[in-house]
Amino acid sequence: MNERSGVGQEVLPQAVAPDAPQSDALACTRIVPVVLAGGSGTRLWPMSREHFPKQLIGVVGSDTLLQATVRRLDGFPPGWQVAGAPIVVCGEPHRFVIAEQLHACGMDARLVIEPARRDTAPALTLGAALASANGDDAILVVMPSDHAITDVGALQRALACAARHAQRGAIVTLGVPPRSPETGFGYIRVGAALEDGAHRIDGFVEKPAAELAAQYVAQGGYWWNSGIFVMRASVWLDALRALQPDMHAACLAAFADGQMDGTVFRPDAAAFARTPADSIDYAVMERLSSSSGWAPEGVVVALDAGWSDLGSWDAVWAAMEKDEAGNAGRGRVMFEGAVASYAHSEGRLVACVGTSNLVVVETADAVLVVDRSKVQEVKGLVSRIKAQHAPEADEHRKVQRPWGFYDSIDHGERFQVKRIVVTPGARLSLQLHHHRAEHWTVVRGTALVTRGEESFLLSENESTYIPLGVRHRLENPGKVPLEIIEVQSGAYLGEDDIVRFDDTYGRCS
Template sequence: MNIMILPIIMAGGTGSRLWPLSRELFPKQFQKLYGETTMLQTTILRLQGLECLPPLVICNEEHRFIVAEQLRQIGQLDHNIILEPIGKNTAPAIALAAIYATKYQDNPELLVLAADHVVLNESAFRTAVVQAQAHVQQDKLVTFGIIPHAPETGYGYIKYNPEAGEQNGFEVQQFVEKPDLATAQAYLDSGNYLWNSGMFAFKAQSYLSELERHRPDIYNACNEAMRNVDMDLDFVRIDKKSFSDCPAESIDYAVMEKTTKAVVIAMDAGWSDVGAWSSLWEVSDKDKEDNVIIGDVVTVDSHNNYIFAETGLVATVGLENMIVVQTKDAVLVAAKDKSQEVKRIVNHLKAEKRQEYSVHREVYRPWGKYDSIDSGHRYQVKCITVKPGEKLSVQMHHHRAEHWIIVSGTAKVIVDGTESLVTENQSIYVPLGATHCLENPGKVDLEMIEVQVGSYLGEDDIVRFEDRYGRA
């Protein structure tokens, strides 16, 4: 009898080295950086062909509606999103999922994956997962090591003995930190080291038992946090106070480096964690000049570049080994061999309290999205898209009035109790201080232009009275 695998998808993190595309409130795992689906969706779809249950996704609370929408798009939304009120690294996150899973199943087999990895050879990946199951059923804690093809300094490594193993699984001898170039080359030459992929497989109780043995503080805090969960729409909310007391620690430090039950499966599946623009260049399709071209790009005598244009034309002349990324509100130009340093730009923007480090000009909401087209003294212009059947909160503003112009679709608008249907080429005025709400009652997207006028135009000037998404 085949045993069903329960995938645990870790979808936290900000991917700051892929700025300006990846930002705190819309990081890389929710974007289409490689292929036709987002990285989160691709991670889940990669499991097709394996005997899997619907996945459990762990994410930050502020990303909950993005995750829910992306799961809905691929038919995988089923009250299966665990919200972390505070990021505490991978050991507690996996513990939350394991504890939650055991409430409904008898010691399920977990496959722990990150939502932001690229796997070019999905067949080889699935073969490695099947190989891991034999060890999981013996209560081993399996990690997946990647057969290295270069002296990579951006990954941790796993030391193992390739001559001592059975059923494609090998005893872990040592976990080692990210090395310098000379050390990485020595690892590669030895043939005894694998890249640490951060993917795992084990029974829920096997992991929890080892966590309790080696880090009872984490184990107890997670158990307490899961004692009284709150089911909210498709979200599992844990106790914030209990979880805030939990130490932050990676699964490697908390468990895998200490346990005697660790086994590594060597995998050669074209894996990358795309932790930097140079990594994304390596796994992406290239033109005859070895350029990765995305968007409206014209190149002359340019080679070995990654060039991304979100809006408008990007042109290069004589460019070599560079990263050029243009978004609606920022442009990054970096030497490809320095792409790991992009994080320093993000830290600088954060220190300067510039919003570009955290949000895009286009912002996603549970009802749709808005794009901040223009702004100036006392005015701001947004393009707003509301999905069919969705409704914004009943709200008011202390400091601004709003003019709404419908571009396409139909809007149901209530202003101070008066209801109106507003259609294409029509407009409506919402005075300062008026209680109002907006709904799309139709079958197609509602698109409208909103012009805000007032003394203060911040997003925090919203008083919500009712909200179907629990934000009131």
């Protein structure tokens, strides 16, 4: 066990087998939310980008999808103790934005930083290990961070039912009775009825073709797989040990050798790299009924709460309120003679005249126009954009940083212009560039500039020059946001031309 982490495999509790005495299991009423926030969501391009995925954006409601997710257990039914600090599993590129968004909605979360993407089963295992580190065997409510729920009360009632089954050692998932044949979802085959409206899981079905999906809806007994799971931490870990021993060993080794820094946990990267990549469904859920030896019971509880995975712009349209002609919009949008269309504006006015079943999404650097019946093909479009090494696949023009943000205003062959905003008290890293020089002009606030061996203040309408190869740093010592216009010039202007010597946010090599 790593002394700095204070956690390790040996403190993890053991699951209670189905035939074991249930008194200890039934005493467990503590619930720990585990939010999986490592996805990319390319089907919602151009709003969702590789470095700013859909869970970080707002497409329905005033909150981002991540913020809406962490709020969903507020006011949980009496009798349950919901942890005030959820566990959020995410990647390093999104860590600071996630922390900022959670802080903005008054939430203090524990972050687990995945060293690499390994799908949802390893991510849940890290969350379960952290939840168990103090010897507690809490009930985990595992939620994707990028789904929409319109009826939170109905969700909580379904989760409370699921938690009662999880108390006694079952692994529970929430299934959505289908409203229409959908080929984009996996399905759960519903088995024998249990108490409280729950059912045993009879099996899982891959995303079906349209004809088969129609049969599922017509005959009943098949529910959409919501991706929401409920189980005790020890039950998940023991099930993984029995069904996926290599994944269990690698994840627990990564956890035991990890480091805790305040509320941020970093698993050991070398150990985590050895884990197989697999989903919760494939790794465990589909094996519960067919596994040899002991395995937990698989249970499904119906979820009728206006659930959507927001897996496409058509799904976003379906989740929003519409006008009498079936149109939905967000931002500066207008419809004239349009029918069943969706428009999203991040700034400019978007006007749809006489359109039918169309999606239009405008951002500062890209515009998407797609027939609603073809929205699943956006993923292929993003692959083409990536193949061309175009920046629009990965970043927005406005890029969030832990110290604030920058907006790339203009660029040419050997120059780039950025608007940089630094929050009060924040500072950029001490750095240098090998291939570019920079000119800084303060347009708002006061800047503390380090350039080589000197430090000095700049006020509004004052400027300075940072030569190529010179160490420099920008800080905001004031109480209002610092705003500067930066003009870069040189042979190469990429963001990877940064050598950091000191950084408040731990980004030095």
